[in-house]
Amino acid sequence: MKPTSPPDSSPTPVSAAPETSWLEMEAFDELDTILDDLRSRYDETPQWEFCEGFMAAVICSRRPIPAAEYLSVLLGTPAEGEVPDADGGSFNSPAQQARFMALWDQRWNEVATALDTKVESLEDDQCYHPEVMDIRGAVADMPPEEQAGLKGEDLPAFAQVWALGFMFAVESWPEEWTAPRDKDAAQWLDDALQAIVAMTEDDDAKPEVSPLSEDGAPSTSIVRLNAFGEAIWAVYDLRELWKTMGPRVETVRKEATPGRNDLCPCGSGKKYKKCHGAG
Secondary structure, eight states: OOOSSOOOOOOOOOOOOOOOOOOOHHHHHHHHHHHHHHHTTOTTOOOHHHHHHHHHHHHHOSSOOOHHHHHHHHHOOOOTTOOOOTTSOOOSSHHHHHHHHHHHHHHHHHHHHHHTSOOSOTTSTTSOOOOOOOHHHHHHTSOHHHHHTTTTOOOOOTTHHHHHHHHHHHHHSGGGGOOOSSHHHHHHHHHHHHHHHHHTSOOOSOOOBOTTOTTSOOOBOHHHHHHHHHHHHHHHHHHHHHHHHOSOOOOOOOOOOOOTTSBOTTSSSSBGGGTTTOO
């Protein structure tokens, strides 16, 4: 969702991009329903906002990670070829799984397209807008008697769950997020990740605005809203960084060959040319 008061960020102006078609709210409701059902069998099944952040990180990952690999990490479902675990996640039918994947793939394509589109502002309709919730705002808008029932609950800050999902993916494949040798690229990576890590922290400043509603109760600080904007630009930076650098190239290390007059490494006591180096 697009915040109502986007931060003041001004990237280099670039050319316009093709239009992007976004999932309707009904589709996100359907995803939530499927996740709720998965959670009835596996209580560690995440909310969609967490999935949204996880998806963005996997899309930005240096190595293309296949769904057969990352979905088992996210949902606890069996990896391809594995037998379902009684303590893990599972879809209730092939039809439910197919529907989830259809919606997932549509959202994946939307996010990937948005991150590959050059935009001038976070207000651009083609900009990547994470599907996040304002739980504190929703509670603040509740009648007093309903708020009383949630008193003492630890409610997540705006976009905090999204950021946690993103960093969960980063931490699940640390080899794909290792800093490059180039110092400028390494700094670029660190700055971008720190912007997202900042969103995993609580928003303990004074609530000043409603990020998703013009007339909602104040639930989020201006500092937090600006940090959210910085985190979105950070996702763009990460996508560009790893696309520019490409997948890691494994270094093949060849064992040094002994000189012909050196002792053979097999321990025979003979010179290499008289032993394993003969012929």
